[in-house]
Amino acid sequence: MKIVLAPMLLNWKEFATGCPDIDQQHRDIIELINELYTARFSGDREMIKGILTALIQPTLNHFAHEELLMERIYYPDAEAHIIEHEKLKSDSLEYIKRFDDGEDIAAELQAFLFDWLVLHIRCSDRKIIDFYQSTLHS
Numbered sequence: 023m024k025i026v027l028a029p030m031l032l033n034w035k036e037f038a039t040g041c042p043d044i045d046q047q048h049r050d051i052i053e054l055i056n057e058l059y060t061a062r063f064s065g066d067r068e069m070i071k072g073i074l075t076a077l078i079q080p081t082l083n084h085f086a087h088e089e090l091l092m093e094r095i096y097y098p099d100a101e102a103h104i105i106e107h108e109k110l111k112s113d114s115l116e117y118i119k120r121f122d123d124g125e126d127i128a129a130e131l132q133a134f135l136f137d138w139l140v141l142h143i144r145c146s147d148r149k150i151i152d153f154y155q156s157t158l159h160s
């Protein structure tokens with residue numbers, strides 16, 4: 023059984039990893055996802071499109087930042103993490119394409135982004151930072 027979590031406004035602090043630059047990047051992305059949540063109810067497609075477009079570059083920059091960090095610290099699970107990033111990128115682009123084709127994907131996209139944050143930031147990103155911090159203390 024798949025548990026579907028209801029999207030809601032997110033508090034970036036609940037996603038803090040303890041790494042200031044990564045937390046700031048997550049915060050920027052989370053704030054845009056919150057804007058998307060609010061825009062959904064306006065039904066304003068121009069506004070939604072603007073937020074989707076605004077999400078692309080910070081997300082790509084953020085992934086590149088994490089991938090560089092993983093390389094720098096010789097993170098052992100880097101390959102699996104990069105595969106997750108690639109999947110998130112291709113899924114996001116697919117949602118944007120469907121939106122551009124006129125589909126109403128806002129609710130589905132919101133759930134996808136919420137799952138991404140919960141699963142990817144809280145689990146996968148967390149592991150990078152835990153590993154990074156363990157290397158600092160060894």
Ligand SMILES: [Fe+2]
Nearest residue numbers: 084088143147
């Ligand atoms: Fe991240």
Ligand SMILES: [Fe+2]
Nearest residue numbers: 088142146147
């Ligand atoms: Fe990541």
